[in-house]
Amino acid sequence: MELTERKLRILQAIVADFISSAEPVGSRTLSKKYGMGISPATIRNEMSDLEEQGYLTHPHTSAGRVPSDRAYRLYVDRLMDRFELSKDEKRSISEQLAGNILELDKTIEHAANILSEITNLTSFAITPKQDENRIKYINILPADESTVVIMIVAESGKVKNTVLKLRAPYHEDSLSLLSKAMTYNYKGKTISDILTMDIIRNFETDIEAMNRLAESIMPNFLKTLESMLDINLYLDGLTNIFSIPEYNNLEKAKLFLEMINQRKNFTEVLVNRDEGVIITIGAENKEDLMQDCSLITATYHINGKLVGKLGVIGPTRMKYDKVTSVIEYITDNLSRSFELP
Amino acid sequence: MELTERKLRILQAIVADFISSAEPVGSRTLSKKYGMGISPATIRNEMSDLEEQGYLTHPHTSAGRVPSDRAYRLYVDRLMDRFELSKDEKRSISEQLAGNILELDKTIEHAANILSEITNLTSFAITPKQDENRIKYINILPADESTVVIMIVAESGKVKNTVLKLRAPYHEDSLSLLSKAMTYNYKGKTISDILTMDIIRNFETDIEAMNRLAESIMPNFLKTLESMLDINLYLDGLTNIFSIPEYNNLEKAKLFLEMINQRKNFTEVLVNRDEGVIITIGAENKEDLMQDCSLITATYHINGKLVGKLGVIGPTRMKYDKVTSVIEYITDNLSRSFELP
DNA sequence: GCTTAGCACTCGCCAAGCAAGAGTGCTAAC
DNA sequence: GTTAGCACTCTTGCTTGGCGAGTGCTAAGC
Numbered sequence: 230m231e232l233t234e235r236k237l238r239i240l241q242a243i244v245a246d247f248i249s250s251a252e253p254v255g256s257r258t259l260s261k262k263y264g265m266g267i268s269p270a271t272i273r274n275e276m277s278d279l280e281e282q283g284y285l286t287h288p289h290t291s292a293g294r295v296p297s298d299r300a301y302r303l304y305v306d307r308l309m310d311r312f313e314l315s316k317d318e319k320r321s322i323s324e325q326l327a328g329n330i331l332e333l334d335k336t337i338e339h340a341a342n343i344l345s346e347i348t349n350l351t352s353f354a355i356t357p358k359q360d361e362n363r364i365k366y367i368n369i370l371p372a373d374e375s376t377v378v379i380m381i382v383a384e385s386g387k388v389k390n391t392v393l394k395l396r397a398p399y400h401e402d403s404l405s406l407l408s409k410a411m412t413y414n415y416k417g418k419t420i421s422d423i424l425t426m427d428i429i430r431n432f433e434t435d436i437e438a439m440n441r442l443a444e445s446i447m448p449n450f451l452k453t454l455e456s457m458l459d460i461n462l463y464l465d466g467l468t469n470i471f472s473i474p475e476y477n478n479l480e481k482a483k484l485f486l487e488m489i490n491q492r493k494n495f496t497e498v499l500v501n502r503d504e505g506v507i508i509t510i511g512a513e514n515k516e517d518l519m520q521d522c523s524l525i526t527a528t529y530h531i532n533g534k535l536v537g538k539l540g541v542i543g544p545t546r547m548k549y550d551k552v553t554s555v556i557e558y559i560t561d562n563l564s565r566s567f568e569l570p
Numbered sequence: 571m572e573l574t575e576r577k578l579r580i581l582q583a584i585v586a587d588f589i590s591s592a593e594p595v596g597s598r599t600l601s602k603k604y605g606m607g608i609s610p611a612t613i614r615n616e617m618s619d620l621e622e623q624g625y626l627t628h629p630h631t632s633a634g635r636v637p638s639d640r641a642y643r644l645y646v647d648r649l650m651d652r653f654e655l656s657k658d659e660k661r662s663i664s665e666q667l668a669g670n671i672l673e674l675d676k677t678i679e680h681a682a683n684i685l686s687e688i689t690n691l692t693s694f695a696i697t698p699k700q701d702e703n704r705i706k707y708i709n710i711l712p713a714d715e716s717t718v719v720i721m722i723v724a725e726s727g728k729v730k731n732t733v734l735k736l737r738a739p740y741h742e743d744s745l746s747l748l749s750k751a752m753t754y755n756y757k758g759k760t761i762s763d764i765l766t767m768d769i770i771r772n773f774e775t776d777i778e779a780m781n782r783l784a785e786s787i788m789p790n791f792l793k794t795l796e797s798m799l800d801i802n803l804y805l806d807g808l809t810n811i812f813s814i815p816e817y818n819n820l821e822k823a824k825l826f827l828e829m830i831n832q833r834k835n836f837t838e839v840l841v842n843r844d845e846g847v848i849i850t851i852g853a854e855n856k857e858d859l860m861q862d863c864s865l866i867t868a869t870y871h872i873n874g875k876l877v878g879k880l881g882v883i884g885p886t887r888m889k890y891d892k893v894t895s896v897i898e899y900i901t902d903n904l905s906r907s908f909e910l911p
Numbered sequence: 912g913c914t915t916a917g918c919a920c921t922c923g924c925c926a927a928g929c930a931a932g933a934g935t936g937c938t939a940a941c
Numbered sequence: 942g943t944t945a946g947c948a949c950t951c952t953t954g955c956t957t958g959g960c961g962a963g964t965g966c967t968a969a970g971c
Contacts, residue, residue: 257965270915273964291922291963332732332797370709372723380711380721386733388719391673434710456673467808468831471824479820483812586954596934611944614935632934 232282234267238265239275240284241308244296248546248556251474253293284524298511298545301523305508305549309365312550314558318347322555326562333531333567338463340539340559345466347550350488350543355499356461360421367405367411369446375402379450381457383420385531391453395445403438407446410439420457462496464489475521475544488518499538504528506557511545521549529563539563543566573623579606580616581625582649585637592815594634639852639886642864646890647850655899659688663896666901672730674872674908675855679804681880681900686807689893691884692830696840697802698876701762708752710745712789715880718745720791722798724761726872732794736786744779748787751780761798804835806831814883816862829859830883842880845869846897850887864888868897870904880904895909 232240242263246254256269256276265272277292279285284303285294296304299405314322325343337354345352363384370378375398380390415423465484476482489495498516502509506527512520519542526540539560541552573581583604587595597610597617606613619634620626625641637645655663666684666850667677677693686693703724711719716739721731756764808827817823830836839857845851846870847868853861860883882893 257963264951268915269963270917270965271913274914277965287964289922290920290965293963306825334639365713368711370721370723372727376727378723378729379722380719380731382711382713382719382733386717388731389733390721392723392727393730396672415957468824468827471820471827477820479812479818479823482820482823483809486809486812560864595936596933609944610934611936611946612942615943618936628935630951631936631949632932634934 230562235267235536236275236279237308239272239294240279241304243276243285243294244300244304244308247296248548251296251546252513253288254294258293273391275328296546298513300547301510301545305510309550314556315553318555322347322558323562324552326559326566334461336459336563336566337537337539338465340563341463342378344539344541344555344559345469347541347555348541349466349472350541350547350552351464351466351469352539352541353465353489353495353499354463354539355496357385357531357537359383359385359387359458359502359535361419363417363419364412364415364423367408367415367450369408369411371404374398377446377497379446380455381450381453383457385535388400389453389457391449393446393449395442397445398442399442400438401516403436404440406436407439407442410443412452420454420501423454424451424458449520460496460500462492462499464492470543473544474563475546480507484518485522488516497525498524499540502538504525504536506553508549508553521545523549524547525552525556527558527560529567531564531567533564535570537563571640576608577620578618578649581620581641582611582645583638584626584635584646585641585649588637589889593616593886594629594636596634598633602771638889639854641643642851642886642890643854644719646851650891652896653890655895659896660899663688664901664903666788667900667907668772673870677800677904678802678878678880681904682804682806683881685880685896685900686810688896689882689884690807690810690813691882691888691891691893692807692810693838693880694806694830694840695804695872695880695881696837696878698726698863698872699801700724700726700728700799700842700876700879702760703876704758704760705753705756707757708749708791710752712740712745712750712831715739717788720787720794722791722794726799726876730794730798731792734784734787734790738782738784738786741779744777747777748780748783751784752791761795764795765792765799773809801837801841803833803840805833811884814885816887826863829857839865840881840898843879845877849890849894862886864890866890866893866897868901870901870908872905873907874905874909878904 234459239259242259242265243254246259246262255460256272259265260269260271276285280287280294284300286297288295295330322343326340332335332358338460341352341354356409365382365384369383370380372392375396376392376394377399378390378392380388382388392402470476470482470485476485506525508525509524514520514522514524521544522542523545524540524542526538528538530536530538540556542546580902582599583600583606584595587600597613600613601608601610602609616627621628621635621661625638625644626635627638630634632716636757663684667681675697678697681803682695693752702728706723706725709721709723711721713719713733716737717733717735718740719731719733721729723729795878811817811823811826847866849864849866851864855861855863862885864886865882866881867883869877869879880895882888
């Protein structure tokens with residue numbers, strides 16, 4: 230059976246109505262509210278067909294119809310109008326993001342805040358994978374007689390440092406020597422390359438003092454380097470789910486929050502998604518706990534290369550048009566502000 | 571009316587029973603379970619007295635008794651036994667904390683994780699106030715031809731840096747010169763002192779290049795410095811409240827989570843608490859939303875000076891003995907690992 | 912042949928009513 | 942001062958019946 234023009238129109242109306250009301254949509258409402266020019270009875274017949282085709286479900290005999298995942302998919306792909314953010318909204322987002330570009334991570338966290346604020350959903354953002362980030366230089370700096378700061382600067386501009394107390398005092402010349410040697414060795418290499426290399430050996434030079442220094446610094450250097458690989462997950466708007474009728478039930482709300490609070494798993498899910506704007510609806514998600522959620526993610530870029538992600542998660546009933554627009558707008562904005570000058 | 575020995579024993583039994591069962595305690599239960607050697611009727615009389623004195627309440631006529639805030643206070647101050655953690659628990663905590671002392675903030679976050687894990691409550695930790703932290707040195711380092719890294723090292727070992735793209739290329743000598751000048755100027759000063767000083771003017775030297783450099787770096791330097799003052803709040807075990815009978819109701823759970831997610835306010839509350847182990851029970855808390863919560867905090871020290879806090883928040887019905895012991899043990903452990911070597 | 916009015920039917924929801932259970936408070940006896 | 946006994950109170954869980962919303966089917970209309 231083909232989807233006639235009229236069926237599409239009805240389906241669109243049902244989805245739109247259900248998205249905003251969260252109540253099953255009845256034939257009478259539809260006929261009256263959306264001025265379709267056909268009677269409830271006709272609509273009922275059409276609805277019955279749509280149900281047969283898997284676009285609608287029926288919580289129970291005497292309830293209205295509810296869109297299925299399939300209906301949302303159709304809606305997202307073909308039926309929904311492109312949503313244009315208002316000038317004011319756009320300006321507000323840009324301004325808020327521009328206010329805080331000092332620290333990359335903070336900016337990303339802030340973007341997640343804005344997103345949940347606007348959408349009233351739970352938002353998240355992850356920082357880019359750093360595997361492919363290349364070392365620019367390494368600097369070992371004196372702090373006091375037995376303390377040094379290991380500082381690693383990557384090409385993307387990411388900086389990471391650790392304070393390390395040495396067991397023995399050091400000579401300042403050895404520090405700068407070691408910094409140079411390490412930079413020479415590692416410059417241009419990716420973090421993951423370095424971590425798989427056999428490193429300690431590389432510093433068996435003639436200079437005894439430097440060897441000893443390298444030996445005590447290396448373990449911490451490696452740990453620091455490893456921690457540069459960590460992907461940060463920022464979450465916001467967690468409590469927003471409490472105002473969503475779908476989660477008006479302790480057990481569901483609990484499961485939702487617990488799923489998201491398994492940060493490792495959740496990050497993993499996000500990392501594995503494709504680039505660009507990706508929408509997965511209900512059962513399209515592989516994870517058990519996401520079967521009645523929709524997940525929308527988009528990617529932002531740093532220097533056009535490293536890729537982070539940002540998005541929302543909520544019930545399948547969400548304002549796909551607006552949410553998608555907002556996410557797109559924010560990620561575009563992020564990518565632009567992370568471009569090389 | 572005085573609290574007789576017997577009344578105290580009864581009260582203790584009621585509190586202990588209610589803490590573990592979350593059910594109002596009846597006279598019969600009490601008489602049987604706690605082998606008091608007196609009949610339910612006698613206990614009822616005593617309970618009636620205790621209620622009059624404000625130690626017990628009565629959800630309704632035909633329910634058992636529930637301890638009031640006052641009873642918990644008495645329990646905490648006089649009745650509860652000191653709880654000794656088992657050797658295994660102690661070892662496990664120490665080991666987990668020792669595994670990750672590379673980064674101070676991570677360690678503190680990790681301590682909060684452990685705490686919520688053990689207590690099954692919502693835990694939190696805040697990093698120390700940095701107002702009194704003194705600058706050790708400032709280093710402006712080259713990253714590439716137009717990018718520099720501003721690095722600030724404080725006496726506590728806290729390091730903070732920002733990557734800054736300059737509008738014009740710089741001369742490397744000016745960088746080290748400026749680093750030295752700034753270090754000379756700020757070394758030994760506290761962060762808040764510097765932020766209230768009128769700084770830009772301090773660098774009006776003869777050297778033109780350095781003046782220009784200082785001018786473009788200063789705003790970012792100040793912002794970075796300011797961000798060093800931020801107190802980080804780590805939360806964990808938020809979803810634990812879902813398994814607590816007191817919060818077995820959407821509205822309450824929601825309010826609880828929203829209260830805690832107002833991170834600014836919540837941090838403020840924590841910052842304002844006294845040092846040492848502090849327990850506030852129910853209405854002893856000033857905040858509206860905490861009227862039926864208890865809050866336990868303890869302080870840890872960095873180098874014996876900077877003070878951070880760690881604790882739990884949960885329903886007034888909590889295992890005060892065990893929770894207090896755990897918190898104390900963890901903060902002691904933290905302070906010890908943050909001591910100067 | 913599509914559309915529509917009419918009507919019986921189904922189901923969830925809510926309030927009222929009822930019985931069971933838990934625990935108290937009081938009284939009178941020990 | 943302590944305790945047994947008993948009436949009383951209040952919550953909880955279950956059942957019942959009415960109401961409203963919405964459907965599905967049928968038959969009539971265009």
